[in-house]
Amino acid sequence: MSSSNSSTLKEMRNGSVSENGLDYKSGYGYGGGVKDQYGEDSATEDQLITPWSFSVASGSTLLRDPRYNKGLAFTEKERDAHYLRGLLPPAIFTQELQEKRLMHNLRQYEVPLHRYMAMMDLQERNERLFYKLLIDNVEELLPVVYTPTVGEACQKYGSIFRRPQGLYISLKEKGKILEVLKNWPEKTIQVIVVTDGERILGLGDLGCQGMGIPVGKLSLYTALGGVRPSSCLPITIDVGTNNEKLLNNEFYIGLRHKRATGKEYEELLEEFMHAAKQNYGEKVLIQFEDFANHNAFDLLAKYSKSHLVFNDDIQGTASVVLAGLLASLKLVGGTLADHKFLFLGAGEAGTGIAELIALEISKQTKAPLEETRKKIWLVDSKGLIVSSRMESLQQFKKPWAHEHEPVKGLLDAVKAIKPTVLIGSSGVGKTFTKEVVEAMASLNEKPLILALSNPTSQSECTAEEAYTWSKGRAIFASGSPFDPVEYEGKVFVPGQANNAYIFPGFGLGLIISGAIRVRDEMLLAASEALAAQVTQENFDKGLIYPPFTNIRKISAHIAADVAAKAYELGLASHLPRPKDLVKYAESCMYSPVYRSYR
Numbered sequence: 175m176s177s178s179n180s181s182t183l184k185e186m187r188n189g190s191v192s193e194n195g196l197d198y199k200s201g202y203g204y205g206g207g208v209k210d211q212y213g214e215d216s217a218t219e220d221q222l223i224t225p226w227s228f229s230v231a232s233g234s235t236l237l238r239d240p241r242y243n244k245g246l247a248f249t250e251k252e253r254d255a256h257y258l259r260g261l262l263p264p265a266i267f268t269q270e271l272q273e274k275r276l277m278h279n280l281r282q283y284e285v286p287l288h289r290y291m292a293m294m295d296l297q298e299r300n301e302r303l304f305y306k307l308l309i310d311n312v313e314e315l316l317p318v319v320y321t322p323t324v325g326e327a328c329q330k331y332g333s334i335f336r337r338p339q340g341l342y343i344s345l346k347e348k349g350k351i352l353e354v355l356k357n358w359p360e361k362t363i364q365v366i367v368v369t370d371g372e373r374i375l376g377l378g379d380l381g382c383q384g385m386g387i388p389v390g391k392l393s394l395y396t397a398l399g400g401v402r403p404s405s406c407l408p409i410t411i412d413v414g415t416n417n418e419k420l421l422n423n424e425f426y427i428g429l430r431h432k433r434a435t436g437k438e439y440e441e442l443l444e445e446f447m448h449a450a451k452q453n454y455g456e457k458v459l460i461q462f463e464d465f466a467n468h469n470a471f472d473l474l475a476k477y478s479k480s481h482l483v484f485n486d487d488i489q490g491t492a493s494v495v496l497a498g499l500l501a502s503l504k505l506v507g508g509t510l511a512d513h514k515f516l517f518l519g520a521g522e523a524g525t526g527i528a529e530l531i532a533l534e535i536s537k538q539t540k541a542p543l544e545e546t547r548k549k550i551w552l553v554d555s556k557g558l559i560v561s562s563r564m565e566s567l568q569q570f571k572k573p574w575a576h577e578h579e580p581v582k583g584l585l586d587a588v589k590a591i592k593p594t595v596l597i598g599s600s601g602v603g604k605t606f607t608k609e610v611v612e613a614m615a616s617l618n619e620k621p622l623i624l625a626l627s628n629p630t631s632q633s634e635c636t637a638e639e640a641y642t643w644s645k646g647r648a649i650f651a652s653g654s655p656f657d658p659v660e661y662e663g664k665v666f667v668p669g670q671a672n673n674a675y676i677f678p679g680f681g682l683g684l685i686i687s688g689a690i691r692v693r694d695e696m697l698l699a700a701s702e703a704l705a706a707q708v709t710q711e712n713f714d715k716g717l718i719y720p721p722f723t724n725i726r727k728i729s730a731h732i733a734a735d736v737a738a739k740a741y742e743l744g745l746a747s748h749l750p751r752p753k754d755l756v757k758y759a760e761s762c763m764y765s766p767v768y769r770s771y772r
């Protein structure tokens with residue numbers, strides 16, 4: 175360590191690096207960056223000449239840097255070498271002891287939002303400990319940092335706001351977005367999750383406060399998919415909000431006017447997409463999240479030609495649901511083509527899933543897509559989507575307008591269509607009523623019921639309702655988690671049908687292969703990889719998804735199959751192709767274990 179309290183990366187490269195304890199042991203297999211003092215990839219060669227040159231710190235600055243801070247886990251030697259003497263109490267804790275203490279403290283909070291805030295504080299204080307906690311306690315902490323609690327956090331974001339997380343790009347930044355991107359401290363970005371806050375979960379327009387979603391999704395990219403935190407960038411685009419309650423709330427953190435639309439909106443998005451590619455290169459993955467459907471489909475169609483883009487709500491959800499359906503065939507029998515599907519909700523999630531099911535059936539049976547789509551029916555707020563409504567339908571609904579007489583409510587649609595699978599993607603809670611579930615149970619020995627809407631308050635029904643009303647015959651999964659249910663002496667474990675199973679591994683697959691575009695074949699590969707991870711033990715409990723406890727292994731398999739597909743399609747730029755892609759994906763994953771600083 176040089177005697178100054180901070181040293182620039184340039185200085186380190188000029189000679190003091192090796193003596194400063196570079197720890198290459200747990201470096202990444204990708205990224206190609208320069209290692210900083212602590213063994214992190216921090217900046218690429220050309221970034222060294224930018225005015226934002228990287229510096230590392232010691233003393234109190236080190237303690238306040240969440241990326242490198244280890245709190246009480248700094249060793250005696252590190253305390254000496256890094257000017258920490260006296261800044262910490264004498265005790266030295268292992269990371270495991272810190273973890274035990276934090277879990278104990280977290281469990282004292284009875285209000286979920288308080289747990290969320292405690293986790294965000296930890297992320298801002300000690301990043302590795304945050305990820306260690308999340309990875310080691312994933313089933314317990316997912317509902318805290320993700321759905322359902324993240325929904326409440328977004329609703330109250332203005333009130334609970336402490337330190338800013340992520341990058342805010344508002345209409346005020348029009349014409350300056352590239353400069354805004356350059357203000358972000360990290361230069362090597364591999365994944366951006368971006369929202370404009372208009373459809374946050376099933377909670378509607380939360381404007382700028384939607385930031386909780388990209389922050390939460392990216393923490394899962396790291397914890398579940400092993401993408402390193404420094405290469406993840408959460409972004410919220412603020413074009414205003416139509417949420418009157420927020421506009422009138424004195425603590426609202428966003429622009430205080432109605433949403434910009436049309437040309438003004440499109441130009442801001444265009445500038446952002448252009449700047450992101452210019453600043454981070456063409457291999458940066460841009461994940462669109464929780465946009466309203468009147469923008470989401472158009473943005474995906476427009477930018478999938480020129481950028482590496484992925485819409486989680488349309489594509490990630492489709493892939494996770496298809497995986498559950500493929501797995502469920504072990505329980506319900508038949509092939510996918512033998513089933514009939516009915517959706518409540520014909521938006522991003524509903525039509526996205528429908529299309530991927532139709533594609534998979536078409537792939538399996540060689541039947542044309544127009545035919546396989548006919549096995550799938552959707553209900554929107556106006557009733558069953560049928561051909562007589564064609565003229566007034568939004569573009570993304572048109573492929574689902576089959577010949578049938580008009581049907582108004584869901585119950586009548588169930589009776590008319592006689593589906594084997596019922597999927598809720600409406601964003602409206604309690605819409606799978608007792609009559610609807612009973613009708614499904616009267617039609618099927620094992621009705622498959624997926625209540626995808628988030629958060630829990632918007633779930634189409636609860637796990638208990640699904641099992642009780644079907645007399646224990648339903649196979650059930652939901653977007654937000656439910657506890658196991660005991661019905662007539664038997665314990666039923668509901669699965670979580672959430673795109674969180676897919677996007678972390680999917681993104682990792684794109685990154686490790688250096689993919690330049692996303693294709694439907696990759697989504698199908700991800701579905702098949704996830705379905706293959708469901709074990710007999712899971713099926714015995716009625717599960718159609720594996721538990722999240724194994725998610726890193728699952729993500730490695732998804733990543734490997736997505737990467738393999740990218741290579742097969744000629745869309746991978748990282749050559750040569752690694753032989754064992756699963757091992758390679760695992761070797762690329764971020765580890766939250768502390769590094770030793772010499």
Ligand SMILES: NC(=O)C1=CN([C@@H]2O[C@H](COP(=O)(O)OP(=O)(O)OC[C@H]3O[C@@H](n4cnc5c(N)ncnc54)[C@H](OP(=O)(O)O)[C@@H]3O)[C@@H](O)[C@H]2O)C=CC1
Nearest residue numbers: 375376519520521522523554555600601627628653672673
């Ligand atoms: N589990 C998971 O992984 C995921 C879950 N979701 C959840 O799915 C829900 C929907 O998301 P998304 O598809 O993006 O939203 P959209 O707004 O795109 O679509 C909602 C659809 O539901 C329909 N709808 C609304 N109210 C009713 C009603 N009372 N009866 C019948 N249909 C109704 C709408 O009808 P109309 O078109 O007529 O307005 C629309 O077709 C959200 O709660 C979201 O959290 C989303 C992505 C992933």
Ligand SMILES: CC(=O)C(=O)O
Nearest residue numbers: 375464487628672673
């Ligand atoms: C899970 C998710 O992406 C959603 O509810 O929007």
Ligand SMILES: [Mg+2]
Nearest residue numbers: 463464486487
């Ligand atoms: Mg979403």
